[in-house]
Amino acid sequence: MYRIFIVEDDAIIASAIAKHLETWDLQCATVQDFQHVTEAFVKTAPQLVLMDISLPFYNGYHWCQEIRRISKVPIIFLSSASDNMNIVMAMNMGGDDFIAKPFDLNVLTAKIQAVLRRTYDFGAPADLIENGGAILNLSDSTLSYQDQKLSLTKNELKILQALMEKKGRVVRRDDLMTRLWETDSYVDENTLTVNINRLRKQLEKIGLKNFILTKKGLGYMVTV
DSSP, X not given: OOEEEEEOSOHHXXXXXXXXXXXXXOEEEEOSOTTOHHHHHHHHOOSEEEEEXXXXXXXXXXXXXXHHTTOOOOEEEEESOOSHHHHHHHHXXXXXXXXXXXXXXXXXXXXXXXXXXXXXXXXXXXXXXXXXXXXXXXXXXXXXXXXXXXXXXXXXXXXXXXXXXXXXXXXXXXXXXXXXXXXXXOOOHHHHHHHXXXXXXXXXXXXXXXXXXXXXXXXXXXXX
């Protein structure tokens, strides 16, 4: 089931869209806090975003840019401001389509289904894991934090995925080694230590100091 993330401050419109799309077996989540749209996006991990332009605090163009920093998920703009300038702006900001208000819900559904088919027939949607403002993108092996992006090696990605999936809990060294090298054969423990230390240095470059904590005699964990 595809998840649709609805960024619409008119509660009646947002509810009507969600109710209609759910009859088409689409799961919907609507934004409640318009100051923290990106955080809600990461937690929802949607396959498509419906984005109004006129919103409290920041407009839809702003949030489209913020989402584009961490994801290539398709974004469809919804707006009564349907003049050519706004349509061009929406596309330039990273939007995939533009639907003018008022719209027919069946037309909206058809457009959503078309975008989903185009986007996901040839690949799986991006997977994102968030912790403490750091966002791990499993689809392109990057970690984003405060407008900076770090490209990760295969081992760095596996280490961060293991730790961030269990944020706030200790991951044993043995479990990390098995996940990294996928073998029960003996691997020198120093090899894991070297990988962790190298990753820590990379994280510090983008401001994530002490992101990975050592729990002596147990393993590692990421800060909450």
